Amino acid sequence: MTDGGGSGGEDAIDPGPRSLAALEARLRRDLDLLVQPARDWVRPRRHAEHGDMPDVAIVGAGMAGLTVAFALARIGIRNVRLFDRAAADFEGPWFPFYRLETLCSPMHLAGPALGLPNLTFRA
Numbered sequence: 001m002t003d004g005g006g007s008g009g010e011d012a013i014d015p016g017p018r019s020l021a022a023l024e025a026r027l028r029r030d031l032d033l034l035v036q037p038a039r040d041w042v043r044p045r046r047h048a049e050h051g052d053m054p055d056v057a058i059v060g061a062g063m064a065g066l067t068v069a070f071a072l073a074r075i076g077i078r079n080v081r082l083f084d085r086a087a088a089d090f091e092g093p094w095f096p097f098y099r100l101e102t103l104c105s106p107m108h109l110a111g112p113a114l115g116l117p118n119l120t121f122r123a
Contacts, residue, residue, distance in 0.1 A: 016123065027118040034074070034116070041076040054081040061086075067112035074114070 017023040045053045055077055058065045061084035069080050106121070113119040 023118060023123055026123075027116070030116050030118050039076065040078050042079065044079065055079040056081070058082045060084060063112060067114065071114055 017026055042055045045055075047053050056072060056079075058068055058080060061082040065082055065084070069082055072078070072080055109121055111119070111121045117123060
């Protein structure tokens with residue numbers, strides 16, 4: 001990747017973030033720039049007996065369920081409810097199955113990055 005600034009023709013290579021905090025800052029900026037629309041585009045619905053209704057119900061709050069919820073939020077569908085049979089604060093794959101401090105997925109896979117480079121396994 002070149003720096004594009006005309007600084008003598010030298011190439012500047014982005015070494016990537018040097019810490020998890022730096023990666024999180026890059027991702028936060030990506031999301032600030034990319035997540036659209038700014039408001040929900042599905043009208044809220046209310047059931048006479050059960051109250052407010054979600055637009056989408058996702059069964060399973062593991063990596064796939066969370067990825068689907070995030071993908072929906074990016075297109076303005078935020079009234080989503082995720083269901084998981086695990087106890088509160090133990091949802092998803094991390095607590096019940098994986099006890100590693102680092103990710104063990106092959107680094108050449110993109111994973112559920114949804115087109116955001118800073119969400120890839122390599123990042």
